[in-house]
């Protein structure tokens with residue numbers, strides 16, 4: 867009787883070990899996916915930063931605009947969501963692109979991700 871109990875207990879423990887290993891493998895896969903996404907976001911952030919700095923250098927050199935002008939416009943854009951807090955609220959001043967569903971500024975003429983014309987945020991679009 868005791869042997870039967872031990873055998874059943876071992877069988878149960880073996881099944882638990884198999885389930886735990888499967889869960890561990892699934893978790894490891896998700897961590898790897900998240901790490902890949904983080905690396906992609908970092909790469910995109912660095913590319914965006916590079917292009918933004920280059921655009922500002924180009925604009926400054928060819929337009930005569932100053933750092934003060936840039937700060938003024940940054941503040942104006944920051945205030946689109948009603949708060950001067952160094953970021954845009956995800957709800958105000960931002961819409962989802964009708965084609966790719968990514969978030970873009972209401973004032974954007976085209977989606978920065980897919981190039982789709984944005985007609986949702988600009989009353990003068992198409993005029």
Ligand SMILES: [Zn+2]
Pocket residue numbers: 963964965966967968977978979980981982
């Ligand atoms: Zn888009």
